[in-house]
Amino acid sequence: MILITGGCGYVGSHAVARLLELNQDIVVLDNLSNSSKSVIKQINKISDKKFKFIHGDLNDRTLLISLFKDNKIDTVLHFAGVKSVSESIKFPTKYYLNNVAGTINLLKVMEQNHVFKLIFSSSATVYDPENQIPWKEEFSTDKLKHPYADSKIMIENILKSICNINKKWKIGMLRYFNPIGAHSSGLIGEFNINKNTNLMPNINKTFLGRQNSLYVYGNDFQTKDGTGVRDYIHIEDLISGHLRARDFIQNKNGIFIWNLGAGKGYSVLEIIEKCSTIYGKKINYKIVDRRPGDLGEYWADIRKSEKELNWKPKRNLDRMISDTYKFIIKSKNNLF
Numbered sequence: 001m002i003l004i005t006g007g008c009g010y011v012g013s014h015a016v017a018r019l020l021e022l023n024q025d026i027v028v029l030d031n032l033s034n035s036s037k038s039v040i041k042q043i044n045k046i047s048d049k050k051f052k053f054i055h056g057d058l059n060d061r062t063l064l065i066s067l068f069k070d071n072k073i074d075t076v077l078h079f080a081g082v083k084s085v086s087e088s089i090k091f092p093t094k095y096y097l098n099n100v101a102g103t104i105n106l107l108k109v110m111e112q113n114h115v116f117k118l119i120f121s122s123s124a125t126v127y128d129p130e131n132q133i134p135w136k137e138e139f140s141t142d143k144l145k146h147p148y149a150d151s152k153i154m155i156e157n158i159l160k161s162i163c164n165i166n167k168k169w170k171i172g173m174l175r176y177f178n179p180i181g182a183h184s185s186g187l188i189g190e191f192n193i194n195k196n197t198n199l200m201p202n203i204n205k206t207f208l209g210r211q212n213s214l215y216v217y218g219n220d221f222q223t224k225d226g227t228g229v230r231d232y233i234h235i236e237d238l239i240s241g242h243l244r245a246r247d248f249i250q251n252k253n254g255i256f257i258w259n260l261g262a263g264k265g266y267s268v269l270e271i272i273e274k275c276s277t278i279y280g281k282k283i284n285y286k287i288v289d290r291r292p293g294d295l296g297e298y299w300a301d302i303r304k305s306e307k308e309l310n311w312k313p314k315r316n317l318d319r320m321i322s323d324t325y326k327f328i329i330k331s332k333n334n335l336f
């Protein structure tokens with residue numbers, strides 16, 4: 001059985017849907033701090049296969065102990081975590097308690113139950129900004145950044161350390177670039193758009209009239225049109241990368257790092273333009289000052305993932321945006 005932490009969130013819900021489609025037995029743990037139980041209803045429309053849901057927190061050790069006692073867990077896909085850069089600057093200890101301490105708790109209970117297979121959601125935010133583009137897995141991650149990034153770096157280091165000491169661990173750390181898009185059914189996607197400060201949720205808020213205009217954070221970067229350039233990857237390609245990573249670690253001890261991106265960059269203006277075309281409505285925007293801490297451009301070198309995982313992102317930008325549109329139209333009453 002696979003334990004999916006954070007399985008009601010944006011990325012985790014797509015993993016749940018895919019694993020159910022593959023007829024896998026899963027149990028989901030989520031404290032619903034950034035998601036809703038309604039996501040489970042949506043997943044149940046995608047697959048007839050049922051799964052267990054446990055409403056609880058990673059930091060509840062007693063709950064984790066009974067979860068592992070009651071379910072024969074073999075592998076953990078660990079998505080649960082808080083992820084807002086700006087919130088992490090306001091409340092740094094929240095990020096260390098939730099992400100770092102929560103993960104340590106999970107590792108402790110895994111160890112006690114002899115469960116050593118783990119796929120962890122890391123982020124491109126761990127890379128030091130001065131690394132040459134495209135970013136490769138072996139590039140440096142030494143610098144302190146903001147508490148969100150630092151929490152991911154700390155977890156990566158803890159995972160490296162436990163693997164160094166106990167050779168039974170089989171761990172895949174996946175560094176996501178910018179996942180966007182939605183399930184091809186339009187039934188699940190990024191539901192929590194109100195509090196979210198990422199580009200696509202803000203475009204969707206503008207499209208739905210929840211805000212008058214999108215703010216574009218700076219047009220004076222050294223990039224093709226002056227706006228920020230990022231590596232956007234379709235959420236379903238991101239999930240297929242997880243499944244390949246899960247298969248890879250089955251028979252290999254140790255720790256492995258893979259980038260999950262598309263390997264190329266699009267600017268904010270290119271994304272807005274594409275959304276205006278596919279959504280059939282102009283997305284109004286205003287250029288404002290840079291957002292503190294934002295980098296001009298970066299994208300992933302995905303050759304290691306392609307080679308070792310035999311994985312390739314298949315869905316292009318049109319598909320990312322058209323699946324988002326399908327989701328927004330179909331699920332607009334469920335967005336929060």
Ligand code: NAD
Binds near residue numbers: 030059179
């Ligand atoms: P999300 O907020 O949509 O999902 C995270 C889920 O974890 C939520 O359902 C939340 O309720 C749950 N959760 C949080 N803390 C928990 C805890 N202590 N105990 C139990 N449940 C808890 O976020 P997401 O976009 O799905 O991201 C998933 C993971 O991927 C996170 O670890 C995030 O840092 C990482 N990541 C995301 C992105 C991105 O752009 N979405 C990029 C890089 C890395």
Ligand code: UFG
Binds near residue numbers: 085124177216227268
């Ligand atoms: N942007 C805008 N307006 C908005 C929101 C974003 O112009 O309203 C711009 C940003 O300045 C940036 C680009 O759109 O140039 C993408 O910004 P996002 O906030 O969508 O994503 P980031 O690249 O800043 O960060 C995301 C996740 C991080 C993760 C990182 C990894 O939010 O958690 O990708 O690459 F670490």
